[in-house]
Amino acid sequence: MRNWHLFILALFIFQACGPKVDLPEGAPALEKTAKLIEKAKAKSLSFKSLNIKGKGRFIENGKGQSFRYEIRIAKDSLIWVDISDPFIGLGVARGFLNKEEVAYYNRLERNYQKGKSKNLAQYLGFSFDFEPMMAVLSARFLDWNQNWYQDYQPGKYQLVNYPLKADQIPPAPGSPLISQSLHPKSYRPLEYRFRRPQEGQDMNILLKEYQNFGLHMFPSTLDLTYQEGKKKINIVLEISDLSVDESLNFPFRIPPSYEKL
Numbered sequence: 001m002r003n004w005h006l007f008i009l010a011l012f013i014f015q016a017c018g019p020k021v022d023l024p025e026g027a028p029a030l031e032k033t034a035k036l037i038e039k040a041k042a043k044s045l046s047f048k049s050l051n052i053k054g055k056g057r058f059i060e061n062g063k064g065q066s067f068r069y070e071i072r073i074a075k076d077s078l079i080w081v082d083i084s085d086p087f088i089g090l091g092v093a094r095g096f097l098n099k100e101e102v103a104y105y106n107r108l109e110r111n112y113q114k115g116k117s118k119n120l121a122q123y124l125g126f127s128f129d130f131e132p133m134m135a136v137l138s139a140r141f142l143d144w145n146q147n148w149y150q151d152y153q154p155g156k157y158q159l160v161n162y163p164l165k166a167d168q169i170p171p172a173p174g175s176p177l178i179s180q181s182l183h184p185k186s187y188r189p190l191e192y193r194f195r196r197p198q199e200g201q202d203m204n205i206l207l208k209e210y211q212n213f214g215l216h217m218f219p220s221t222l223d224l225t226y227q228e229g230k231k232k233i234n235i236v237l238e239i240s241d242l243s244v245d246e247s248l249n250f251p252f253r254i255p256p257s258y259e260k261l
Contacts, residue, residue, distance in 0.1 A: 026154030028184035033150050036157055036182070037141070043187045044140040045216060049074055051243040052137070055086055059234040067092065069237065072248045073138060079130075080250045096252055099130045103252065111259045132178075132194060136205050139189055139219055142180055156190060157182040186210070188217065202227045213242035 023030060031039075050073040058065045068089065072080040081104075083093040095104030105112035135142035146161040161178045181191040188210060194203045203226045207219035222237040 023152050024154055027152045028155070028157055031150075031157065033148060033159070036150070036159070036187070037143075037148060039187045040141040040182055040189075041143075045138055045218065045244070047073075047075055047138065047244045049245055049248050050138055051241075051246055051248060052237075052239055053241040054237055054239045056235060056237040059236075061230075061232055071137060072250060073134070074248070074250070075138070076134065078250060079133060079137060080252070094252060096250065097130060097133065103254070105254045105258055110255075110257065111261050112254045113261045114254070129176075132176075132192070135189075136192055136222070136224075139207055141182075141189065142178070142192065144178075146178065151179065153181070156184055157187070186217075200228055213239075214244075216242060216244055218242050 050071075052071040052073070053069070055066065055068050058067060066086045068084045068086050070082045070084075072078075078096060078098050080096045081094065082091065084091050091107050093104060093106050093108075095102070101114070101116060103112070103114035131144045132142055134140075135144070148159040148161060149164055151158045151160045151164060158179055158181045161176075175196075177195040177197065179191075179193045180189060182188065183190055189207050191207065192205045195201065203224065205225075206221075206223040208221040208223060209219060210217050211220050218239065220239050222235075222239070224233075224235045224237075226233045226235075
């Protein structure tokens with residue numbers, strides 16, 4: 001399969017309310033925004049390292065490919081991804097992302113890309129940010145130094161980082177418009193959405209079917225959809241194994257014979 005780098009980079013890629021708010025039918029009980037955020041943070045998975053394994057499917061403009069994956073995470077530091085063939089386990093691609101750098105290599109096509117995150121994002125034509133992907137892959141509340149406003153919705157709590165009143169100033173041009181939805185009882189994330197309207201970019205991530213992995217509640221499926229113009233990428237990660245705070249290493253060596261893209 002070509003374009004494995006798109007899979008890895010798509011992975012890296014996302015007011016206190018008053019008492020007189022009119023809630024829509026089916027909305028959960030009123031919570032002050034600051035209290036809601038406090039509860040969501042308290043329910044977020046606490047960890048130093050994560051190891052996530054499973055199988056998935058990559059679909060680009062209607063054409064799909066299955067794979068197996070392993071994702072290793074050092075909290076607030078590094079995201080490492082390894083992709084392999086779903087049947088014989090042959091390694092296909094490997095990549096990592098930290099706050100400053102992103103790199104990957106494709107074993108099948110014997111090529112690689114490496115560079116500063118901002119520069120590589122500009123080269124590839126879409127943006128990806130470390131902090132949101134860290135939150136998404138670890139199913140945690142995304143803070144990211146944003147001002148959050150409540151957008152009242154049936155069946156869930158929803159926070160957005162843009163003012164809901166038309167007379168208020170929207171985020172600066174190019175800044176992502178973010179929404180995140182929380183379960184009305186557990187306060188765990190259900191959905192994230194990242195939009196950059198000026199660039200025509202839209203990424204939506206659904207966290208489905210939370211279950212127990214040992215002592216930890218975690219979604220059993222992450223469903224990511226990225227759309228930009230006519231290009232549409234869907235990545236579904238089915239999680240079969242989750243390990244927390246194990247000692248991990250993050251091997252990454254680009255063979256000298258590989259060609260830089």
